[in-house]
Amino acid sequence: MSASREDTAARRPGRGAEPYTLASLVEVAATAFLERGYDATSMEDLSRAAGITKSSFYHHVSGKEALLRGALDRALDGLFGVLAEPAALEGPPVDRLRHIVRRQVEVLATELPYVTLLLRLRGNTETERWALARRREFDQAVASLVREATEAGATHPQVDPGVAARLLSGTVNSLIEWYRPGRVPVPDLVDAVERQVFDGLLGASG
Amino acid sequence: MSASREDTAARRPGRGAEPYTLASLVEVAATAFLERGYDATSMEDLSRAAGITKSSFYHHVSGKEALLRGALDRALDGLFGVLAEPAALEGPPVDRLRHIVRRQVEVLATELPYVTLLLRLRGNTETERWALARRREFDQAVASLVREATEAGATHPQVDPGVAARLLSGTVNSLIEWYRPGRVPVPDLVDAVERQVFDGLLGASG
DNA sequence: GCATGCCGAACGATCGTTCGGTGGGTAGAA
DNA sequence: TTCTACCCACCGAACGATCGTTCGGCATGC
Structure with a gap:
């Protein structure tokens, strides 16, 4: 009976506004990190973006690194979720690869701020190194x-598979450098990346 | 006679070591920025890497932003130098593109720390915005x-040329995420990127 | 009355930068 | 050669600013 505290979770604050959940603040933080970068974004910036003062912000979040950790968790969950899908586990390698690439593009587009944070890590703290390892x-x-x-x-036998894999990942991940929601429809983006990765600029399936 | 000062330029310091030129310190700085990121690298880190104290470091460099500016200049000079080459200006578009991609890979590999800095900019200062514009x-x-x-x-008529161009740049630029000198021979790298970009994973030229 | 959301103020740490001084080497006059 | 004046690379210490974080108090609603 002492565990009834959980039942009252997600309670509304005094004013009629929506509550400040960890997830909602992680979203605010990730969006700010996307624009200015993690180091260059201060807690003052984040709290202002959330509409409260810096000290109030700390009432809901334990610290800056927790926001980073939350965002990285979400990004990694999305990516590893793709690997766990049936189409990524069964069938010829090329078909499985094709499915992963297409779904990875969707995850990047959907979880853009989170994945961007993951891809820009430098490994300066323990949390960053953990995420880099995953x-x-x-x-x-x-x-x-x-x-x-x-x-x-x-595939090309002349190209080292390791190098080819890195270029593949690089092509997909480079989306974060320019893609912004609403500009290009996600299905079109998925098709374009698949063609570019598997057939190249010149095209093979004429 | 008051202008005879210039003649004694590039004088050696007291000890027999090499002098601390701006270019040599920019190189030290760019290498450090490559590992830890610009914001996360302190002037203390840089001066220690150069083998002198922080205050001595300021005797040779006007500030942190000057180091950034110097590195970005070098990166941009390398890239625009490729565009000015004859093979990039004459011939069928596809051939010119092929030449630019190949040479761009060489520049990325040769000037890795400098180009990395350029590609990681967020536009937080005036200097960064200037470099981003270029x-x-x-x-x-x-x-x-x-x-x-x-x-x-x-090329593929189904893919929007703008998107294709971004994916192309993304593939080439993604080299900075994993390429390190000595691991893969540059000529092999150039060939691999060219094949991946123009023919894709599956290959078209049988 | 008590928990909770919020705030202003301030903490210590670290940042980029500045300043005054020092020591060794060099050039020029004796 | 010796003396002297100067230059310059170098350094320790400290500056103001900003960072992430903490603390004590105020108000509101159950």
Whole structure:
């Protein structure tokens, strides 16, 4: 019975506004980090974006690193969720790779601020290094698939599979540098990236 | 006779070590920025990397932003130098594009720390916004070439040329995320990127 | 009356930058 | 050669500003 505290979670604050949940503040933070960068964004900036003072902001969040951690968690959950999908686990390597690339583009577009934060990490703190390690796991899963596809004779034999995998990831991840919601429809983006990655600029399936 | 001061320029310091030129300190700084990021790198870090104290460091450099400016200048000079080469100005659009991509990879590999700094800018200061504007010029020159190639019927007609150009730049620029000198021979890298960009993973030229 | 959301003020730490001084080497006069 | 004046790379210490974070108090609603 002493655990009845959880039932009253997500209570409204005094005024009629929406409550400041951790997730909502992580969203605010990630959006700000996307524009100015993590280091260059102060807690003053974040609290102002949330509409409260800096000290009030600390009433809801334990610190700056917790916001980073929350955002990175969300990004990594999205990416690893793709790897767990049935179409990413069954079938010929090339088809599985194709599915992962398409879904990864969707995740990048949908979770843009979070994934951007993940891809810009430098590994300066323990939290950053932990996230970088998990991100490396994801990249290595994709690299393994590229290697399998190469061994199956589906790709350029002249290009080192490791290098090819890095260029593949680089192409997909470069979306964060220019894509912004609403400009290009996500389905069009998915198709464009798939063509560019598998067929190149010149095109093979004429 | 009061102008004879210039003749004694580039004099050696007391000890037999090499002098601290602006270019040499920019190199030290860019290397440090590459690892930890610009904001996260302190002047204390830089001076320690140069082997002198922070105050001595300021004897040779006017400030942190001057180091950034120097590094960005070097990166932009390298990139625009590629655009000025004869092979980038004459011939069919696709051939010119191919040459630019190949040379751009070489510049990225050769000037890695400087270009990395350029590609990670957020536009927080006036200097950063100036460099971003010049970088946009470069990207637009490449985008125009992609558009020309598309109009000549050399590329996928289904993909928007603007998106294709961004993916192209993204693929090339993603090198800074993983390439480090000595791991992969530059000529191999150039070939791999060219194939990936123009023919894709699957390959078109049998 | 008590918990909770909010705030102003201030904390210590660290940042980029400045300043006064010092020591060794050099050039010029004796 | 010796003396002297100067220059310049170098340094320790401290500056003001800003950072992330903490604390004590005020108001509101159950």
